[in-house]
Amino acid sequence: MAVTKGVCGSPKIARVLVAQGIQILGDSKLKNLKKMRDAKIGAEYVLLRSPALSEVESVVDYADISLNTELVIIKRLSDIALNRKKMHKIILMVEMGDLREGIMPEDLESFIQKVLELPGIDLVGIGANYACFGGVKPDEDKMKKLSSLAVQIEERFSLSLSFVSGGNSANHSWLMATESSGRINNLRLGEAILLGRETLSRKAIAGLYTDAFTFVSEVIESKIKPSVPYGEIAQNVLGIFPQFEERGNIRRAILGVGFQDALISGLTPKLDLDILGSSSDHTVLDAKKVNLLVGDEVAFFVNYGAMLSVMSSPNIFKKYIYTL
Numbered sequence: 001m002a003v004t005k006g007v008c009g010s011p012k013i014a015r016v017l018v019a020q021g022i023q024i025l026g027d028s029k030l031k032n033l034k035k036m037r038d039a040k041i042g043a044e045y046v047l048l049r050s051p052a053l054s055e056v057e058s059v060v061d062y063a064d065i066s067l068n069t070e071l072v073i074i075k076r077l078s079d080i081a082l083n084r085k086k087m088h089k090i091i092l093m094v095e096m097g098d099l100r101e102g103i104m105p106e107d108l109e110s111f112i113q114k115v116l117e118l119p120g121i122d123l124v125g126i127g128a129n130y131a132c133f134g135g136v137k138p139d140e141d142k143m144k145k146l147s148s149l150a151v152q153i154e155e156r157f158s159l160s161l162s163f164v165s166g167g168n169s170a171n172h173s174w175l176m177a178t179e180s181s182g183r184i185n186n187l188r189l190g191e192a193i194l195l196g197r198e199t200l201s202r203k204a205i206a207g208l209y210t211d212a213f214t215f216v217s218e219v220i221e222s223k224i225k226p227s228v229p230y231g232e233i234a235q236n237v238l239g240i241f242p243q244f245e246e247r248g249n250i251r252r253a254i255l256g257v258g259f260q261d262a263l264i265s266g267l268t269p270k271l272d273l274d275i276l277g278s279s280s281d282h283t284v285l286d287a288k289k290v291n292l293l294v295g296d297e298v299a300f301f302v303n304y305g306a307m308l309s310v311m312s313s314p315n316i317f318k319k320y321i322y323t324l
């Protein structure tokens with residue numbers, strides 16, 4: 001399953017993913033699922049997080065499957081699905097230690113018992129999420145436990161789970177190393193596909209590009225100035241007392257983007273420049289030995305957070321070089 005939230009459900013990117021053989025697209029935002037559906041991208045659509053009670057109607061309309069952990073929400077999904085004369089598919093997320101979403105394993109059987117009584121709901125799988133909140137590794141032991149839970153549920157309720165969804169890009173190393181993936185038959189991959197990295201140590205995945213996305217911004221001021229602010233120092237825009245290294249007089253280049261446009265801490269300049277800081281609409285660079293002038297474009301590698309922020313910012317122009 002390819003995860004499209006990092007690119008704000010971009011239909012152009014979704015189309016490429018589907019053309020390369022991916023049949024399921026997952027996103028955490030209903031707006032993104034709707035956007036891809038409206039663009040007629042032929043895939044099965046998964047809402048990657050538990051729906052809010054206030055949005056279940058749209059979930060039934062725009063997601064074929066949703067990840068769930070709360071009975072009160074699943075009951076409401078069932079009612080709405082029945083009203084719409086359809087079935088809504090769900091994957092139940094199980095807590096495996098990362099401590100974000102998930103039903104405790106010891107509560108899973110009684111939970112499923114109740115889910116199976118709901119006429120508008122089709123239980124199609126179980127899943128888990130690792131290394132997202134608590135940084136917990138999906139190691140062999142954790143994955144075997146998830147696999148055995150799936151087998152236990154299938155035997156106990158005489159059903160067959162179409163999805164045993166083992167995790168995200170943090171599962172890449174486990175998947176490559178394991179001798180048997182057991183009942184795990186699905187991963188939900190965002191960063192591994194989009195930025196070519198596994199996410200436990202952010203190692204590049206062999207054969208994949210890590211620079212498919214580049215953030216480019218234009219210099220709007222370039223002047224030699226001191227490296228340390230002068231005058232009486234109070235809080236800055238972020239409410240902190242900023243500290244700067246004394247570098248003497250430096251070329252300070254300003255870009256016309258700031259933290260309302262991009263997660264600046266997730267940008268790495270492609271040239272030998274330093275990011276000194278940013279306010280909401282400006283980012284200040286130490287141009288070092290690069291003679292950056294007004295009008296020059298500065299290119300950056302993006303990490304996942306920076307990619308997600310710029311792809312979802314209406315202020316940033318997106319240029320696609322390869323499209324279908």
Ligand SMILES: Cc1ncc(COP(=O)(O)O)c(C=O)c1O
Nearest residue numbers: 003048129168169188189190191
């Ligand atoms: C439930 C869930 N699954 C999968 C993913 C994809 O994670 P990654 O981009 O690390 O593959 C995310 C986060 O984006 C998520 O919240």
